[in-house]
Amino acid sequence: DIQMTQSPSSVSASVGDRVTITCRASQGIGSWLAWYQQKPGQAPRLLIYASSSLQSGVPSRFSGSGSGTEFSLTISGLQPEDFATYYCQQANSLPWTFGQGTKVEIK
Amino acid sequence: QVQLVQSGAEVRKPGSSVNISCKASGDTFTSHTISWVRRAPGQGLEWMGKIIPVLGITNYAQKFQGRVTIIADKPTNTVFMVVTRLRPQDTAVYFCAREILVGRNWLDPWGQGTLVTVSS
Numbered sequence: 001d002i003q004m005t006q007s008p009s010s011v012s013a014s015v016g017d018r019v020t021i022t023c024r025a026s027q028g029i030g031s032w033l034a035w036y037q038q039k040p041g042q043a044p045r046l047l048i049y050a051s052s053s054l055q056s057g058v059p060s061r062f063s064g065s066g067s068g069t070e071f072s073l074t075i076s077g078l079q080p081e082d083f084a085t086y087y088c089q090q091a092n093s094l095p096w097t098f099g100q101g102t103k104v105e106i107k
Numbered sequence: 108q109v110q111l112v113q114s115g116a117e118v119r120k121p122g123s124s125v126n127i128s129c130k131a132s133g134d135t136f137t138s139h140t141i142s143w144v145r146r147a148p149g150q151g152l153e154w155m156g157k158i159i160p161v162l163g164i165t166n167y168a169q170k171f172q173g174r175v176t177i178i179a180d181k182p183t184n185t186v187f188m189v190v191t192r193l194r195p196q197d198t199a200v201y202f203c204a205r206e207i208l209v210g211r212n213w214l215d216p217w218g219q220g221t222l223v224t225v226s227s
Contacts (some may be wrong), residue, residue, distance in 0.1 A: 026125055034210045036152075043202055043217035044144075044152065050210050071184040091211040096142070096154040 001025050002090050012107040016079045021102045021103035023071045023088035032092040035064055035073045038101075039084045047086075048073065078104070108169045109134035109139075114139050115170035119223045124191040129203030131184040139187045140206040142214060143177060147199040157206065158186060193225045 001027035004020055013019050023033065031051040036044040046055045048064035051071060061076045075082055088099040114128040142157040156167035160179035167175055176189045186203060200220040206212035209225060 034213050037215070038152075042221055044204075044214070045217070046213055046215035049213040051154070053209070055213075055215065089152070089214070091213060094166060096214075098152040100151040 001095055002029065002093060002097050004090055005090055005100040006086075006088055006102050008102060009100065010105060012105050013078050013105045015080060017107075018077045019078055019104060021073045021086055021088075021104075023066075023073070023075040023099050025071075025090055025092075026071045028068045029090045029092035030068060031067050033064075033066065033071050034064075034086045034089045036089065037082075037084045038087065046086065049091075075104075089100060091092050097099055109205060109216065111216060113203060113204065113218040113221045115193075116222040116224070118226065119193050120227055121194055121225055123193055124189060125193060125201075125222070125223050126187055126189045127185045127201055129188070129218050131186075131205070140188050140212060141174075141177075141179070142206055143188050143201060144204060144214070145199040145201045147196070152201075155188070155201075160186060162208075190223075193223075195225050198221065198225045212218060 005024045007022050009065040033051045035046050038044040047058050049060050051062045063074050085101045085103045087101050110132050112130050117125050140157050140159050140220050143155040145153050155171050156177050158165045158177040164175050179186045200222050204214035204215050204217040204219050
């Protein structure tokens with residue numbers, strides 16, 4: 001199975017900050033990576049797919065980049081509704097695997 | 108716009124089974140794949156398996172092979188997941204999610220989640 005490692009596991013930030021989360025795959029996955037946002041008591045929501053494509057309805061302050069084994073999610077201008085846990089997921093090969101999550105907390 | 112609505116919370120004893128449903132509304136899911144993902148307390152997301160309802164083809168994570176069964180009822184647009192031989196470590200919120208194909212398969216949207224508590 002492909003192992004996905006996210007860093008940091010948590011980050012404290014203020015409204016308006018720029019936040020970057022990193023995801024590393026244990027082997028090359030091309031651009032087959034997604035990012036999800038999950039708030040407490042809610043289902044995950046797809047933000048980014050294919051490394052950098054913004055899902056419909058997702059604000060443009062979210063952006064993704066990377067290929068191969070190194071990927072990142074950037075939130076430019078953190079908003080109050082962005083405080084949540086973020087997961088990366090590889091879709092290169094089954095089983096789909098997720099990173100352990102990064103919690104974005106209010107500073 | 109498709110919505111996935113899951114069945115309600117369940118409490119089970121160790122060794123028993125649970126059946127969780129996921130009903131699609133607003134669209135038929137026959138042309139899409141439905142995956143199941145769980146999140147145990149304090150843990151991350153874990154993919155369990157999936158089904159292509161129109162074909163009845165399933166694929167399971169090796170960890171769940173033999174203990175999880177996913178089936179689809181096409182007339183009612185409902186997918187079911189049965190987990191047998193439950194243990195306390197299976198306590199988790201279980202989500203169904205539709206796979207959308209854009210190059211690869213991505214999970215969107217997701218059901219609201221079903222809490223399964225396994226306790227004696």
